[in-house]
Amino acid sequence: MQQKVTRYAGATFTQVILAGYTVLALFPIVLIVINAFKNRAAIFDSPLALPNSESWSLIGFEKAMKNAHFFSFFGNSAIVTVTSLALILFFGAMAAWALSEYKFRGSRWLMAFFAFGIMVPIRLGTVSILKIMVSLDLVNTLTALVLVYVAQGLPLAIMILSEFMQQIPKELKEAARCDGVGEFKIFFQVILPLIRPAVATVAVFTMVPIWNDLWFPLILAPGEETQTITLGVQQFIGQYATDWNAVLASLSLAVLPVLVLYMFFSRQLIRGITAGAVK
Missing domain, CATH: 1.20.5 (Single alpha-helices involved in coiled-coils or other helix-helix interfaces)
Incomplete structure (x- = not known):
């Protein structure tokens, strides 16, 4: 009792x-x-x-909608987020498959290197990143943001996906190989469908920091044509006066994509988190 x-x-x-x-x-x-x-x-x-x-x-929403660049800022954020997310999931899944399935000299050191990438904030290298982007003539381009966000999101994606892939029974993969199925088909037709909860978890955890980021858009893409939604909201904030109606309305609209993503992937996200907790 x-x-x-x-x-x-x-x-x-x-x-x-x-x-x-x-x-x-x-x-x-x-x-x-x-x-x-x-x-x-x-x-x-x-x-x-x-x-x-x-x-x-609704004056705040009217001001935000009447702003000539608001939809451009929203579109820039969507392009950067979707492109970065797709590259992170694609390359992260392939790297996780290689590290979890094929054992080679230096694989443990490579995994430790990716784990180190999770522990060290990428913002510590802002100055070096800016120098690289200047030398490549990528400042004020969306490509610069995509490259930075892919580098930022890959370590976490690889660590999560590799842990899930290691839990897949070897017999399932060996049976596919015995049937003559190639490695690419095993990866795309067998492995990926089985790790959908992990992919959804990585997608949500990766999208939110990218969509909400203000640091790198302010440094790498502050131009009017390349501003993201979080940076574009700053135009409603003045030195002596701030249009709070427009700021709050813009922020409310900026939250919508994150909520939509969570609604679509909530079930897979919960499965991925609980599965990871059990493991």
Whole structure:
């Protein structure tokens, strides 16, 4: 009886902690969204209140939509994020397959090198990265951002995918080889379908930092034609005055792609996280 009470108390405590963390994580997003639909006076007078008939306003969205470059900023973010995500998943899966399936001299050192890439923030090399992009004449191009984000996301993708690939039974792969199936077909037709939860996990964990990043767009692509949505929002922030309606509306629209991605991959994401926890 005492053990049951202890387990129930422990489970309750865990749920309370998780619920508190959920509220803490969602509070800034909810605050941005509800204030995006209020007029300027209501934002400052009652920022925690929900919009009502007196405070309701879409002026922020109207200003954002009327901005000639807003959709261009949104498109730049979409291009950079989708391209980077596709390259990270493709090359990360192939590298993870090679490291988990084929043992060769130096494979452990190579895996340690990728693990080191997770521990060291890529922003520490900002100056060197900027010098490289200047020498390659890639400043103020979306290509520069894609290259940086691919280098940033590959270590984590390789580590997660390789761990999942190592759990696939060897008998399944050997049976495919005995049937005359080539290595490429084994990889694309057997391995990838089995690691879909891991791929979804990597996709979500990779997309969010890329989409929300402000550091590298500000340094590598600050030009008007290459600004991303997070950098483009800064134009509504002035030295002496800030258009908070437009800022909050733009940020609310910028959150939508992340929410859509989570809705599509939530089941696979949860499966990937729980599978990783069991392993």
